[in-house]
Amino acid sequence: MPKKINHNISSDISMTYTFSKMKLTVVAALGVTIGIAIYIFLNSMMAGFARMSDTLIFRNIAHIRVYKDDDISRPLIASENSNKKVNALVNPKIVPESQTIVNPTLLMDLLRKEKDVTMVTSQVATGIFYHKGESQIAGNTIGVNIEEADKMFDIQTTMVAGKMLDLKSTPNGILLGVGVADKLSVKVGDNISISSPKNVTKVMKVVGLFRTANSQIDKVKSFMNISAAQQILLQNPSYVTDLDVNIVDYKNAVNYSARFSALTGYKAEAWQTANETFVAASKMRSIILTSISFTVLIVAGFGIYNILSMTISQKMNDIAILKAMGFKGNDVTRIFVQQALMIGAIGVTVGLLLALLMVNILSHTYVGGDIGYFPIQFEPFVFFQGAMVGLIVTFFAGLIPARKAANVDPVSILRK
Amino acid sequence: MSNEIILEAKKIGKYFYEPEKFRVLDDISFEVKRGEFVSLVGKSGCGKSTLLYVLSTMDTDYEGDLRIHNQSVTGMKQNQLAGIRNEKIGFVFQFHYLLPEFSCLKNVMIPALKLGNFSKEEIEHRALERLKMLGLADQALKPASKLSGGQQQRVAIARALINDPLIIMGDEPTGNLDSKNTDIVFDIFKQLSHEMHQTIIAVTHDNDFAKRSDRIIEMQDGKIVSGH
Numbered sequence: 001m002p003k004k005i006n007h008n009i010s011s012d013i014s015m016t017y018t019f020s021k022m023k024l025t026v027v028a029a030l031g032v033t034i035g036i037a038i039y040i041f042l043n044s045m046m047a048g049f050a051r052m053s054d055t056l057i058f059r060n061i062a063h064i065r066v067y068k069d070d071d072i073s074r075p076l077i078a079s080e081n082s083n084k085k086v087n088a089l090v091n092p093k094i095v096p097e098s099q100t101i102v103n104p105t106l107l108m109d110l111l112r113k114e115k116d117v118t119m120v121t122s123q124v125a126t127g128i129f130y131h132k133g134e135s136q137i138a139g140n141t142i143g144v145n146i147e148e149a150d151k152m153f154d155i156q157t158t159m160v161a162g163k164m165l166d167l168k169s170t171p172n173g174i175l176l177g178v179g180v181a182d183k184l185s186v187k188v189g190d191n192i193s194i195s196s197p198k199n200v201t202k203v204m205k206v207v208g209l210f211r212t213a214n215s216q217i218d219k220v221k222s223f224m225n226i227s228a229a230q231q232i233l234l235q236n237p238s239y240v241t242d243l244d245v246n247i248v249d250y251k252n253a254v255n256y257s258a259r260f261s262a263l264t265g266y267k268a269e270a271w272q273t274a275n276e277t278f279v280a281a282s283k284m285r286s287i288i289l290t291s292i293s294f295t296v297l298i299v300a301g302f303g304i305y306n307i308l309s310m311t312i313s314q315k316m317n318d319i320a321i322l323k324a325m326g327f328k329g330n331d332v333t334r335i336f337v338q339q340a341l342m343i344g345a346i347g348v349t350v351g352l353l354l355a356l357l358m359v360n361i362l363s364h365t366y367v368g369g370d371i372g373y374f375p376i377q378f379e380p381f382v383f384f385q386g387a388m389v390g391l392i393v394t395f396f397a398g399l400i401p402a403r404k405a406a407n408v409d410p411v412s413i414l415r416k
Numbered sequence: 417m418s419n420e421i422i423l424e425a426k427k428i429g430k431y432f433y434e435p436e437k438f439r440v441l442d443d444i445s446f447e448v449k450r451g452e453f454v455s456l457v458g459k460s461g462c463g464k465s466t467l468l469y470v471l472s473t474m475d476t477d478y479e480g481d482l483r484i485h486n487q488s489v490t491g492m493k494q495n496q497l498a499g500i501r502n503e504k505i506g507f508v509f510q511f512h513y514l515l516p517e518f519s520c521l522k523n524v525m526i527p528a529l530k531l532g533n534f535s536k537e538e539i540e541h542r543a544l545e546r547l548k549m550l551g552l553a554d555q556a557l558k559p560a561s562k563l564s565g566g567q568q569q570r571v572a573i574a575r576a577l578i579n580d581p582l583i584i585m586g587d588e589p590t591g592n593l594d595s596k597n598t599d600i601v602f603d604i605f606k607q608l609s610h611e612m613h614q615t616i617i618a619v620t621h622d623n624d625f626a627k628r629s630d631r632i633i634e635m636q637d638g639k640i641v642s643g644h
């Protein structure tokens with residue numbers, strides 16, 4: 001038996017079919033091009049938008065916040081012995097305890113040693129009143145070490161007046177949100193007085209103003225030195241209300257919170273838990289965009305399916321004679337699947353270029369606010385995923401009619 | 417003609433189920449020897465085409481046993497049968513069934529490229545030889561759709577010959593041709609069977625064609641009535 005040479009005749013026939021009917025090929029490929037381009041474009045938009053809104057949210061909160069939760073006395077204590085149905089009823093109320101985290105330095109060291117932890121800072125958060133003349137505003141302030149806080153919340157980029165680092169050299173300095181400053185009509189260099197829940201009043205010097213993405217926050221928030229915050233709460237220098245922890249992958253924060261709770265003995269809350277509405281909103285957004293982009297791709301897939309089904313019904317004679325001459329079912333399947341994949345490959349290639357163009361145009365579109373230009377960029381993974389999904393859709397769009405072609409009974413066509 | 421048996425049918429039976437159950441082939445048994453030129457004749461509906469498609473291995477829904485080149489092909493898988501058709505059987509139909517997008521040469525080459533016994537250059541050379549033999553050397557590079565009906569039928573014959581098949585099966589191979597082209601095709605078949613010792617089995621309505629062949633098998637109502 002001589003050795004068989006594989007001449008790839010199926011692939012040869014497939015190529016001829018694809019390129020002899022250029023018009024059909026172009027129409028089908030165009031469907032894929034548009035499908036792929038829109039799929040990638042929507043997904044890039046989604047990725048850019050998600051990245052931007054995450055950046056914005058992490059200007060106000062850390063990935064995980066460790067704090068002392070209020071303990072509520074247990075309202076109902078079941079009897080130890082379940083046979084005796086005698087329960088003790090207790091008046092429920094918050095156990096009056098300090099908000100402080102005991103021995104914060106030790107806990108911070110512990111947390112810093114944990115795997116994947118990138119940064120740990122401490123802060124003192126409290127509600128205060130701002131006064132200036134007759135005006136009085138309720139708000140809240142955060143006592144921080146400004147350099148650490150800047151690393152975590154990127155305060156520097158939100159500064160609109162004054163110098164953030166002046167806070168360090170001014171023990172009674174305060175950084176005000178622009179909303180607070182507007183209401184009190186103060187500017188950098190002015191003095192204001194504040195009063196704490198412990199009824200301590202203190203005169204502070206405005207060293208800077210900041211504007212975040214959220215004007216509601218700007219109307220209440222301020223930063224001061226952690227020592228000043230401890231002072232107005234009549235606490236000693238070890239008093240800390242919150243430990244802020246950043247980790248490598250913020251999307252996994254929920255997985256760490258339980259471990260950190262156990263480690264520190266305090267409540268560790270992941271940012272997702274603290275911002276459920278925000279998380280749900282981004283989930284909804286991604287579901288909407290994903291379903292739109294998939295629909296577009298599926299429509300493109302149907303385009304290929306239709307055109308291939310049409311080609312196959314026109315090629316019934318060819319299929320019959322090829323099978324008579326000894327082509328196996330798989331050879332016939334290959335001819336048409338390869339045709340689909342070639343159409344798909346042409347469509348995907350042009351689609352990638354079109355998507356690149358669309359992303360480029362949008363990234364130069366000014367949308368205003370502190371966002372500036374639309375937050376979209378070339379996302380290699382999204383492009384790769386788009387190309388793969390496009391080829392998979394075209395593969396199946398080709399496989400279904402090709403399988404039908406493979407099952408054609410040649411006798412029924414050749415016998416006329 | 418040698419005494420080597422190329423094709424052997426043993427008690428072949430077949431039913432049609434539409435519109436009602438009907439025995440279209442009734443215990444057909446015969447042998448065909450190497451180099452024989454056999455015509456299958458009979459009235460419309462006598463089962464001669466049905467028998468040819470059973471012999472071609474394309475129709476596998478039958479009873480009895482079919483042996484090609486001393487090998488039973490009854491019960492073989494579709495893929496094995498495709499391999500046997502590719503290597504041992506050439507087909508010529510009433511319609512040429514050339515692939516219109518390809519040149520004549522390429523059309524002739526396709527079954528050989530599928531079989532893969534030779535390199536591409538050798539296959540091209542062999543295809544040209546066959547086109548020359550059929551007087552079509554100058555048409556080789558034209559698209560198959562640009563030829564006349566008689567020329568297309570001759571290209572189809574060249575395609576059937578490319579793998580030197582043991583058997584050439586024809587279903588009304590001259591049905592669409594005028595008398596001049598019919599004579600050409602008949603002479604080619606005669607030459608193939610007598611000089612190249614290839615077996616030819618052709619279903620035909622053309623009595624002249626049948627009379628000039630080596631052997632006539634006449635069928636009636638699913639049975640062979642003469643020419644066993």
